[in-house]
Amino acid sequence: MDLPIVVGVDGSEPSLRAADWAADEAALRGAPLRLVYASLWERYEGESLAADFGKPAEQVTAEDIVRTAAQRLRLRRPDVDVSTDVLPEEPEYALVREGRNASALVLGTRGRSGLLEVLLGSVGLTVAAHADCPVIVLRGGDDNQGRATAHGRVVVGVGETGPGSAALRFAVQEARLRRATLDAVRAWRCPAHETTDHPLLVGEPARLHEQQAVEALEQALKDAPADVELRGRTEEGPARRVLLAASHEADLLVVGARRDQGHLGLQLGRVAHAVLHHAACAVAVVPERV
The missing domain is CATH 3.40.50.620 (HUPs)
Incomplete structure (x- = not known):
């Protein structure tokens, strides 16, 4: 069985871009895709998912986030097998552990402002420094989303x-x-x-x-x-x-x-x-x- 590509999602725009990229990568490899939400992450700053649900951002649950992200990716890549999980622990530990049975981990950058978003947060640094598998980080301004023809x-x-x-x-x-x-x-x-x-x-x-x-x-x-x-x-x-x-x-x-x-x-x-x-x-x- 092919090892999955694991992507960390939290509802933020950077994590959704990372999920898009991971879906494209999974399609290239013919691999399954696993969406993981670590529930001790901070509440996401973006409002895109809250608008989809028609409710305030604080009412959007982890289950809402992974379900909506999965729906988005199944529309984007219907040929990719997508699974989800919500883990009640710190994201650094959860993702490093997930990487032991993954072909790659995919993460986005996060930040509360345009300046901070260009920098990688502590979760990404910790995971990249300790994971057993390759860790792919989507930079804050990177929007090619894994398209193979962007630069070739x-x-x-x-x-x-x-x-x-x-x-x-x-x-x-x-x-x-x-x-x-x-x-x-x-x-x-x-x-x-x-x-x-x-x-x-x-x-x-x-x-x-x-x-x-x-x-x-x-x-x-x-x-x-x-x-x-x-x-x-x-x-x-x-x-x-x-x-x-x-x-x-x-x-x-x-x-x-x-x-x-x-x-x-x-x-x-x-x-x-x-x-x-x-x-x-x-x-x-x-x-x-x-």
Whole structure:
């Protein structure tokens, strides 16, 4: 049985956009879709569902929210098997647990104002940092809702994990499903403390680092499948800046997050943290086991 895609809903507009995106993703994969409402979430700020029910927002129940969201998605994607559940617990714990039996978790960003909505809340950060499966976060201004033809491009950041990268495998799968081009990007920098006086860097300090990045990228992509249009490139600069720039012309940005089983704190890393907050497209954070 195919593992479902799980999407967290709370009635807010960002969560409904995430649900739309998740339905499109489930249709691409031929997977079931599971809508989960954690009842200890704050009451949603939007008024769209309350207007549908013809009652004040405070009277809209969790059951109303998941039922209406499910109806919306069945109209959008009648070929997708949609199920729902209301869980009486904190969303962080509920969603991380749900991720143990999911192919992916999908979340939206939330906020009370236009400024706050561009930032990811604590629920999204906690889930992305601890989930066992890929976590896909729909950015506040992202409205492509999973349409494969918006840009026809998936971007993956290639780090230090090499050819066995789970993030790269996930990105290949997404590009294949969407029939999109996959851009594999490796950022590199010449450390400020390294000068031309260094015995290994005399005359060409930057060129050596660039060549190392090219070789690392080639090694990571050596087993890439031939049925995906793949473009590898290296770019000088901090990985956060390079990937954020690439996100403006992508449908999905994929990054890895190292998971150390002995570490209990947030396990995201600076790059994943930055793109979750500021990317111009949906972001997938994929666990990388160490």
